[in-house]
Amino acid sequence: MTVSSVLVVGGGITGCVTAIALAQRGVEVTLVERSPQWHGVGHGITVQGNALKEFREIGALDPILEKGHGFDQVRMREADGEEIVTITVARTGGSDLPATMGALRSDIQDVLVGMIRDLGIEVRLGTELVSFSSVDRHVEAELSSGVVENYDVIIAADGIKSTTRKLLGIHEEKKPTGMGIWRSVVPRTRDMSISGLYYHGPEYKVGFTPISDDLCYAYVLTKPERPDNGLTDAQEMRRLLEGYGGDVPFIRDQITEETFLNFQPIEWLYVEGPWHRGRVIAIGDAVHACPPLIAQGAAQCSEDAVLLADYLTREGDIEALLTEFEARRKPRVKLVVDASLQLVEWELHPDAPGADPGGLFASSLQSLAEPA
Numbered sequence: 001m002t003v004s005s006v007l008v009v010g011g012g013i014t015g016c017v018t019a020i021a022l023a024q025r026g027v028e029v030t031l032v033e034r035s036p037q038w039h040g041v042g043h044g045i046t047v048q049g050n051a052l053k054e055f056r057e058i059g060a061l062d063p064i065l066e067k068g069h070g071f072d073q074v075r076m077r078e079a080d081g082e083e084i085v086t087i088t089v090a091r092t093g094g095s096d097l098p099a100t101m102g103a104l105r106s107d108i109q110d111v112l113v114g115m116i117r118d119l120g121i122e123v124r125l126g127t128e129l130v131s132f133s134s135v136d137r138h139v140e141a142e143l144s145s146g147v148v149e150n151y152d153v154i155i156a157a158d159g160i161k162s163t164t165r166k167l168l169g170i171h172e173e174k175k176p177t178g179m180g181i182w183r184s185v186v187p188r189t190r191d192m193s194i195s196g197l198y199y200h201g202p203e204y205k206v207g208f209t210p211i212s213d214d215l216c217y218a219y220v221l222t223k224p225e226r227p228d229n230g231l232t233d234a235q236e237m238r239r240l241l242e243g244y245g246g247d248v249p250f251i252r253d254q255i256t257e258e259t260f261l262n263f264q265p266i267e268w269l270y271v272e273g274p275w276h277r278g279r280v281i282a283i284g285d286a287v288h289a290c291p292p293l294i295a296q297g298a299a300q301c302s303e304d305a306v307l308l309a310d311y312l313t314r315e316g317d318i319e320a321l322l323t324e325f326e327a328r329r330k331p332r333v334k335l336v337v338d339a340s341l342q343l344v345e346w347e348l349h350p351d352a353p354g355a356d357p358g359g360l361f362a363s364s365l366q367s368l369a370e371p372a
Contacts (some may be wrong), residue, residue, distance in 0.1 A: 002321065003027055003058075003152045003312045007141055008174030009129045010158035011038055014301040016112035016156055020058045021309035030151075031116070034141060034158070035232055036126035038113060039106060042260045044182040044217020046195065046209045046292070047101045047108075049093030051299035054306045056097070060111050067107040069210045070098030073194040076358055081246030085169030085358055086194075090365040092299070098367075100195065100295070102209035104185070108298075129154065129164055134278040153312060154280040157305070160269055162286035170287070172266040177291050177344045179204055180224040182237050183262045186254035188216035192247050202243040206349040208251060218251045220288050221347060224265040233234045233261040261355055266344075270337045276322045283308060288333045293343040294364050296336045303316050303372040304329060332372060339364040 004027060006207045011033030019029045047068070055061040072091070076084040089099035116123060128144040138150045156164030160174050188210055198206040203223040211217050220240045231239065234257045241252040255261075271287040284301035311325045312318070339360055346355040 001026065001313050002315055002318055005151045006030075006248065006312070007032065007129070007149070007151045007154045008282075009154065009156045009164055010286075011035070011123070011125075011160075012157065012159055012284075013108065013112065014305055015157035016109070016116060017054065017058060017305035018283070018309060019121050020060070020112065020115050020119065021306050022312065023057065023121050025068055025309055025313040026193050027309075027313065030124070030149075032121045032124045032127040032129065034126070037367070038123070038125055039109065039349075042104070042106055042185070042269055043262045044109065044185055044209060045103055045298060046107045046217070046294055047103060048089075048299050048365065048368070049091050049097045049099050049169050051093070051095035051302050051372065052101060053071065054098045054299070056093075057306050058115070058117060063111045064103065064108055065098075065101065066110070067212075068101045068103030069193075070101045070166045071210065072099040073355075074100070074197060074361075075194055076199065077151035079198050079206075079244050081198075081244075081248075084199070087358055087362050090362070090369045092365055092368045100209075102195070104211060104217075114130070114220035122169050129156070129167070130217035132167065139279045145271045151316060152157045152266055152279065155308065156282040156286050157284050157301075158286055160267060160285045160289040162282060164280075165271075165282055165286055167273075168275075168280060168282055169179060169277075170271055170282065171274070172269060172271045172273075174269045174289065174303050176224060177266045177268055177341070178224055178348055179221050179291075180226070180263060180265045180361050181187075181292070181342060182220045182222060182240060184218050184237060184255060185211070185215055185260050186218055187214055187253055189247070189250060192216055196247055198244050198246060198248060199316045201351060203240055208247065208249055214253070221266075226263050232257060233263070234259055239263055268337065268341065270334065275326050276319070279318055279322075281308070288337060290337045290340040291344050293340050293347070294336065294361055296368070299368075300333055300336055301333075307372060312343075329372075333368060
């Protein structure tokens with residue numbers, strides 16, 4: 001085996017899946033996470049089948065499916081609730097897995113963290129990578145704790161706000177899309193059993209994804225800044241949901257001052273050049289963060305993680321293996337980023353000639369049904 005020790009920087013989905021996949025292949029893994037507390041974000045997430053395929057690869061699928069809600073269709077409607085089309089989504093993870101799953105991010109994180117503990121992977125919270133240097137056949141890592149240690153490889157999985165990206169000499173930075181997203185978790189009706197999307201209303205888009213038998217993850221795509229209008233978060237989201245029909249009035253009525261709510265500007269990143277320098281590589285959102293319009297963030301990050309673990313446990317020159325890994329991943333990731341940005345453009349300008357969000361959504365996922 002080429003690699004025996006790896007430092008993983010970042011404890012989100014990318015870092016966790018990477019650490020698990022490597023440890024299962026016999027690699028000694030240390031994971032550092034800048035946050036002193038290790039838990040998933042409270043809002044929901046839409047996960048496509050190719051992410052479920054990678055969760056199955058590391059043995060995490062069954063407990064994740066138990067916590068989430070799987071389904072195969074998405075229904076697109078006009079703002080007043082009139083149906084535009086219902087799309088049967090490609091099963092990108094294979095015919096035996098749901099096309100899509102809704103879940104709480106924290107539930108997925110809990111499963112992955114539990115596996116990391118069961119595998120005995122060393123985890124250091126409140127710790128960051130400060131610097132690194134190549135020494136002979138290893139990498140010397142200086143951590144924020146003051147410790148200096150040697151590893152065969154360092155993997156930066158520290159997200160779109162990655163600090164390791166700069167250490168690698170990568171100059172691309174996250175960019176705004178011109179949109180923001182409000183997220184909530186609220187009760188749902190029995191009929192809200194597939195994703196629903198609402199177009200051509202007061203905001204760019206309203207949608208929901210069922211995440212359990214009785215809950216859904218509901219969201220609004222809107223302007224990128226939180227308005228200073230004196231409203232509470234709950235009042236603001238209820239205001240944004242005005243003017244929509246179908247299932248949206250029910251969602252709106254569930255939002256109270258106690259509802260979990262989250263607002264973020266939507267940003268993106270794609271690094272065209274090398275993702276690695278020597279034996280240090282950045283993966284996942286640290287080098288390719290896509291807007292969530294085809295729900296491929298977790299999938300692309302998990303594909304990175306499992307495939308990189310495979311490459312690093314092959315025989316051969318490490319830098320050559322990293323170069324080969326990048327060459328294999330970039331076309332697929334670029335497809336996702338480009339499609340997501342095109343969907344953003346059509347959300348901002350719905351009357352643009354040739355705008356076909358449903359068609360692009362379906363064709364992109366069909367392409368991703370091919371093996372990673």
